[in-house]
Amino acid sequence: MIPEIEKASLQEIKTFQEEKLRGLFEYLNTNSPYYRRLFRKHKISADAIRNLEDLRRIPTTSKEDLQKFNDDFLCVPKNKIVDFVTTSGTLGEPVTVGLTDADLDRLAYNEAISFACAGVTDEDILQLTTTIDRRFMAGLAYFLGARKLGAGIIRVGAGIPELQWDTILQFRPSYLIVVPSFLLKLIEYAEHHDIDVNASGIKGAICIGESLRDQDFSLNVLAHRIKSAWNLELYSTYASTEMSTAFTECSEQQGGHQHPELIITEILDDEQNPVPAGYEGELVVTTLGIEAMPLLRFKTGDMVVAHTSPCGCGRNTLRLGPVVGRKKQMIKYKGTTLYPPAMHNALNDFPEVESFVIEIYHNSIGTDEIRIKIATKIASEELLQTIKDHFRSKLRVTPNIEFVPKEEVQKLRISKLGRKPVSVIDKRG
Numbered sequence: 071m072i073p074e075i076e077k078a079s080l081q082e083i084k085t086f087q088e089e090k091l092r093g094l095f096e097y098l099n100t101n102s103p104y105y106r107r108l109f110r111k112h113k114i115s116a117d118a119i120r121n122l123e124d125l126r127r128i129p130t131t132s133k134e135d136l137q138k139f140n141d142d143f144l145c146v147p148k149n150k151i152v153d154f155v156t157t158s159g160t161l162g163e164p165v166t167v168g169l170t171d172a173d174l175d176r177l178a179y180n181e182a183i184s185f186a187c188a189g190v191t192d193e194d195i196l197q198l199t200t201t202i203d204r205r206f207m208a209g210l211a212y213f214l215g216a217r218k219l220g221a222g223i224i225r226v227g228a229g230i231p232e233l234q235w236d237t238i239l240q241f242r243p244s245y246l247i248v249v250p251s252f253l254l255k256l257i258e259y260a261e262h263h264d265i266d267v268n269a270s271g272i273k274g275a276i277c278i279g280e281s282l283r284d285q286d287f288s289l290n291v292l293a294h295r296i297k298s299a300w301n302l303e304l305y306s307t308y309a310s311t312e313m314s315t316a317f318t319e320c321s322e323q324q325g326g327h328q329h330p331e332l333i334i335t336e337i338l339d340d341e342q343n344p345v346p347a348g349y350e351g352e353l354v355v356t357t358l359g360i361e362a363m364p365l366l367r368f369k370t371g372d373m374v375v376a377h378t379s380p381c382g383c384g385r386n387t388l389r390l391g392p393v394v395g396r397k398k399q400m401i402k403y404k405g406t407t408l409y410p411p412a413m414h415n416a417l418n419d420f421p422e423v424e425s426f427v428i429e430i431y432h433n434s435i436g437t438d439e440i441r442i443k444i445a446t447k448i449a450s451e452e453l454l455q456t457i458k459d460h461f462r463s464k465l466r467v468t469p470n471i472e473f474v475p476k477e478e479v480q481k482l483r484i485s486k487l488g489r490k491p492v493s494v495i496d497k498r499g
């Protein structure tokens with residue numbers, strides 16, 4: 071199930087997207103109060119937007135815009151909305167994203183071709199180990215995508231290793247949809263209960279929320295730890311509620327593929343200019359085919375590298391490397407630029423580290439400081455020194471690191487929205 075356009079040449083894909091873009095401009099100009107206002111203010115007419123390069127004439131849309139003018143982004147009357155989801159905003163209040171019946175079909179299509187990208191077929195059964203309710207989009211997308219693809223899906227939900235294993239052994243699914251670090255929990259449970267993970271019939275995992283690879287696509291520490299115990303294929307998928315679109319790895323596992331009929335991507339620098347090929351920049355997306363809340367040049371806040379060489383799987387579409395970090399969480403520390411995920415990776419090298427939080431703050435002269443609070447059963451001076459040395463060799467800098475009681479870390483990790491635990495606390499600005 072590879073859509074024709076994904077095997078087309080880059081030039082054909084560009085022409086295809088330009089036609090879609092012109093249609094989107096007309097649609098927004100007619101139906102979106104927010105974008106109509108933006109076009110008028112900046113005197114942008116339909117003839118000014120003919121090709122992808124013309125996108126640069128249109129100001130980008132930030133998360134703050136989406137939050138402040140949330141209702142103005144809606145292109146349909148409220149009674150056309152079938153599914154209401156929310157995503158955490160930057161100003162505290164969550165942002166609402168509505169989906170119409172057609173948007174749910176689009177979401178199903180998006181996830182079906184994304185699953186297909188990772189090798190899932192109608193012969194497979196997927197086990198969903200993430201939440202489907204709580205106003206999330208992802209779980210529903212997986213369900214609809216599996217249905218569209220003709221695959222089976224078991225909605226177990228988040229947590230509860232015992233129920234996950236009970237389900238695996240009873241229904242024999244072939245794929246898990248999972249946050250990768252949860253795979254470690256499943257491995258641990260299996261070890262304690264005499265379950266052979268490699269005889270479980272699970273051949274692959276569609277992994278969300280955490281990176282599996284370094285920028286050269288080699289497996290990172292977390293993925294190595296998983297693979298050393300469990301011989302299964304790991305596929306990264308990257309998506310967000312605002313995009314309503316996923317970038318999922320294929321059999322080559324060289325980055326998540328873009329679906330040209332669903333999304334236009336730009337990788338921009340701080341001055342909103344495209345970065346040179348192969349450089350990291352902020353992912354800016356324009357959604358295609360969305361009825362209720364299409365977005366034009368939406369700044370995702372995620373720093374990524376795009377890869378444009380043809381892929382071994384036969385697709386020519388752009389691929390996104392692992393997310394380097396959140397743009398807002400970029401840290402300038404002792405002359406080095408770094409992001410929290412690199413610190414997560416470094417800490418994952420230590421099984422002794424039970425849990426941690428990374429605090430980022432401004433010191434008295436206004437520059438960035440990092441304090442990592444670690445909970446461990448063996449809080450020795452020796453371990454502290456080993457961790458510091460490891461940071462120095464991996465990241466070239468050593469943040470402040472201290473051991474604190476487990477309860478303190480747990481308290482800090484509780485998020486306000488009660489969703490994912492917090493591992494980074496940014497106190498700057």
Ligand SMILES: [Zn+2]
Binds near residue numbers: 322327382383384385
């Ligand atoms: Zn590929």
